[in-house]
Amino acid sequence: MDLCNSDATIQILNKYNIALNKRFGQNFLTDPRVREKICDAAEITKEDTVLEIGPGIGTMTQYLCERAGHVIAVEIDRGLVPILKNDTLSEFDNVEIINDDIMKVDINKLVEEKNGGKPIKVVANLPYYITTPIIMSLLEKHVPLYSITVMIQKEVAERMSAGPSTKDYGALSLAVQYYTKPYLAANVPANCFIPRPKVGSAVISLKLHEELPIKARDEAHMFKLIRAGFNERRKTLSNAIADFKDLSYTRADIENALMALGMNPKVRGEALGLEEFAKLSDYLTENNHESSIKAVIFDLDGTLLNTLDDLLDSANIVLKEFGYPEIEAEDAAAALGNGFEYYYSHILPDGKENPDWEKSFERLKEVYGERCEIKTRPYDGILEVIDEIKKLGLKQAIVSNKPDDRVKDLAKKYFADTMEAAFGEMKGIKRKPAPDVANAVIKELNLEPNECIYVGDSEVDIATAKNAGIRCISVAWGFRTKKQLKKSGASDIIEKPEELLKYLK
Incomplete structure (x- = not known):
């Protein structure tokens, strides 16, 4: 049953005794012409993976399933999920429904798992009260996107597309236009919804710049x-x-x-x-007018230490023991950056769904514990630069997604007299790219974010620094190439450790 009309929408609402939840800003679209305009503006094809935020009863989702190759629908209202799965979307085999709050979903991880890290398109009829936080979260976290096409409050759409010296122009205009090219695709009257919203609506398409036309150093x-x-x-x-x-x-x-x-x-x-x-x-x-940098916070693997060979050898020993094919160095490097569990889940065939997952992962912990310092070494030039930073009187620290005890052991062995703090993954603290570990280090150093600079080698580090409000310097000698770093939004990239010093003096 096509839901995009008043009678069908009312029938579903009555059938399941759905009480509209004001907390979630629920207004259901009933005009098929608007639905088509949204999909046309997003340029949806069978080649696309689409993330729909807030499918509601599935009105837009049905049309997306017909036009897209794969649809991931994230719905916060748990009462609507069984209706979507068992009724309104039951005929479609190219849709996956996730019951979660989009603001709590790790979308970078979701894109990696569901689309191999390739860019997706976002389509949504967003609750007006949370429009800006959702859109800015997608942009600032550098989620791999082609575009964001959304139904939002008309006033907000006009602000996003406004130019200088106009009444609608503001911080939101600049933020959106820094990352995207906005296009106001349609104005939508209130009679296109059940219930009718009290404000005018508009469809806006935000097409991500392939390369930022204007770049700020920070x-x-x-x-x-x-x-x-x-x-x-x-x-x-x-x-x-x-x-x-x-x-x-x-x-x-x-x-x-x-x-x-x-x-x-x-x-x-x-x-x-x-x-x-x-x-x-x-x-x-x-010109260094603002307060100078007082601390440098380093990522560990791929930034300070080349741990790739020991991680690769340990993984191949375990894979061989369990009868699986060994991997190459580039496979290992691509899986690093999100923690030890993430690393192994991306190199073991079928990951956590593999029946050998638990036993082989425990075995990997044992093997790596025995081999973690056989080939691991600081990158050429790192120790010299760390000594120079110490001479400048700056504090230094390490944050990592490695287990906390392993981070502290490695920091003590290689950087004993220079690191004032070293934090890894531990219970109660979210791992990177959440800012928690970086915030813990900043607190330990008794500093503010704008007094620190973050140095890392991956997209995880770029996102961590941004989430913590710290300037990020990306390094091209680690587990990601310069091209990959630029694609992830790196604004400052250095190719040799000594180049870091120019940002500190």
Whole structure:
């Protein structure tokens, strides 16, 4: 039964005695023309894997299943899940329904598991109260995406696509346009929904830039300047930034920087575009006007230590013992970065579904415990750079997804006199890319995020730094190539350890 009409929607609501949940902002689409416009704007084809956020009773999902190759539908309302599985979507074999809060789902991991890490398309009729957090989470975490096509509040859609010196232009406009090219595909009246929303709606398509047209050396710093500039939009930019609690500039700092860049020192933030904000951010960063870096936080595997050979040898010993084919170095490297369990689940055939999973994983722990220091070595130049950082009077620490006891052992063996803290995966603390481990280190060092710099070799490290509000320097000598790092959103990449020093002096 096609749900995209009022009678069918009401029939399903009555059949299952569904009481609309205001907490989830539920409004069900009933106009098939709007549904088609959404899919056309998203350019859905049979080659696509689509993530639908909030399928509701399956109105949009049915049409997505007909047009896409594979659909992953994430629904927060557990009462709707059995209706989707057993009734409205039961005829489709290319849909997977997940009962979860999209804000708690590790979407990068989901894309890796369900689509081999290849970009997906997001389609959603989003609850209006949580539109911005969901979209910005997708963008800031650098989820592999082609596009995000969503039904949202008309006012928010207009803000996303607005240009400088207009009433709708603001921090959201700049943030969305930094990552995407917005296209307002359709305005949608209230009579296209059950129940009718109290505000106008619009369909907007956000197509991800293949390469960022404008790059800031430090994205997090630039977006702080942007938020400051629009926090009190009637003030001059210099006054707004000087009054912003998360930045430590004076009015004179900003006015001098604006004049050096050939801009009006009395300009308001609403008059600047992305390029101007990026230039201002880069100037302030390069001229070190803000508080200097006081600590360097390192990832361990692939950044400080080359652990690949020991991890590879240990895995191949276990795979051979259990009668499975051995793997190559590039297979091991591609699976590293998300912790030991993730590593093995991605090299053992069928992963955790393999009947030998538990026994072989326990065996791997034993083997690696015995072999973890046979071939492991610091990368060339690392020890010298760490000594130089110590001479600069900066604190140093390690964060890793390795088990905490192993991290502390390796830190003690190779960097005993230089690391003031070393934290790994432990109970009660979420592993990277969640910011918890990095936050724990920052607290241990008694510092603020803007006083630290993070150094890592993977997309996990880029996301960890961003989530913790720390500037990230990516290294190209580890388990990811320079091309892969750029694709993951790296803004600063170094190819030799000594290049790190220029960011610290």
